[in-house]
Every structure is written in structure tokens, then in C-alpha cells.
Amino acid sequence: FEDGKLLFLRNWPYVYNLAKTDGSSTVKDTFKMAPLPGKSGPGASSLGGHNVAMSVYSKNKATVSDFLKFITSEETQRFYATQGS
Template sequence: MNTPQAAQGVQFLVDAKKEHMPKEAVTLDTEGGRRYFQSGKLVFQRQWPYQYALANQKDGSSKVAGRFAVAPLPGPNGPGVANLGGHNLAISAFAKNKATSLDFIRYLTGEQSQRANLLATSQAPTVAALYDDPEMVKKFPYLPVLKQAIANARPRPVAVKYGDVTAAIQGEMYDAVTGKKPVDQALTDLQAKLQPLTAQ
């Protein structure tokens, strides 16, 4: 982590926090960010697909309904890169009804179920054809953007102690963004924390 590229990325966050970010945004989690965005307190929000339907509610719960669009994550010189993850289904080796479990997974991942889930929740479908379906694109104009983001996404780094790795990154980035540590020190400390966690 202690590289010029990482330092440039973290410095970008530090500068963005100083110049553009509301104080509260530093500690917002996914749901907190969604609520702030929907109430009109954030101009930008990293959007998880489920947020699209909620932010477009016409019941008065969203001040931004019909007034926002989705774009790729920004990068230093154009679109950035998203990371993969999320829609995982598995069958335990100890399950008593493995065949029934497999049938249920096939049902959940089938086009009919994926279409129904998309319509009900705006969550990203796992069936590629739905990203190009004219009816779905009309209702969810973000689908072509999301399809491109998924096509260019990279897998998250593999780590046995994923929770500990996440906590280390969050802690050091928080310290850098809030000015508790200089960027270089935060990255040096992060590297020291990650070394034993990623050695397995």
C-alpha cells in the first residue's frame, strides 16, 4: 500500500474532503449515505443498485426522485474501476437437502426470478440479458452504465482475514482523510497492519 499510486489516491480523498465533502459524509455508511442523498444533502453518492428504487420513490420519502442519474465511478483520467462481489449463493457440505437447495438456487438465479427481483428492488440482476432488455432499461436507465461497470470491474483482493483487512484500511484512511495522520504515515501504518493479515 505504501506506493506513489496509493498516496496519490488517498491525497485525492483528503483534498476532496477539505474542498467538497460535508463533515458528516466522512463517517456515513451505505445506508447513512443513501438517506443523506435522498434528503438532498449530498450531491454525489456511490450508488448500490438497491438505492436506485428507493431514491426514486414518489411517496415523499425522497427529495431527489426523478432528479438524478447514474454515472460510472470517477477515476483520475476518466471512468474508474468498480470491484466485484455480492450475489453469492452456496450449499453447505453439511446440508441434508442438497438437491432441493440446488433447485432453489436455480429458481433464484433464473431469468423470471431475476426480473421480478429487479422490478421489486432495483438490485443488480445476475442474468446478463436483463441489462439490455428494453422494458428494464426504460424503468431502470442505469442498467447500461451498471453493465459496463461490471464488465470492467476487478475482483476484490483475496484475504483470509477480510474483516480485519477492511478494518485496517478503514481506520488508516479515516485518520488520513480527517487529518489525524499525514497520508504517507497512514499508508506506512497500513502496510505494517496488512503485512501479517495478508501473509496467510
């Protein structure tokens, strides 16, 4: 992908950071991100991610809920996509 030989790439977020910052990347100023296509608009992925969840047996539901809101927030997701790799 970084050599400019692939049109599409669906991969882990670490690739975004490498493609933008790796000195040998030929696509660092030209590639973009887009949502996966869906039947009637943007689709959803079933692979990858942090796979976060809360157990119904958790004794700390409020803390878990706060964490889930944080880890799935747009700001946190943007960080992982652009800097967290």
C-alpha cells in the same frame, strides 16, 4: 443522497426504492444505477447481498440448487433492487 447532495452512493438496495418513491426525494427522476468499475470492465462487490451458499453436507442439494438459481436470477435480483426494499 435524496437531497441531491451526494454524487455517488453505494448502499443497500432499500435506498433505491426510497430515492424513487419518497415524496421528499429531489433525485427521484434524475438518478441512475451503474455497475461498480473494475480493472477491465464491470467490477464485483464483496459486501452486502444475501450471501447464499449450499453446504456440501446438505441432504437436499437439488432443492438448494433450485433455490440458488431462483434467488440469483436476473428477474429476482431486479425485483429486490426496484421493489423488494
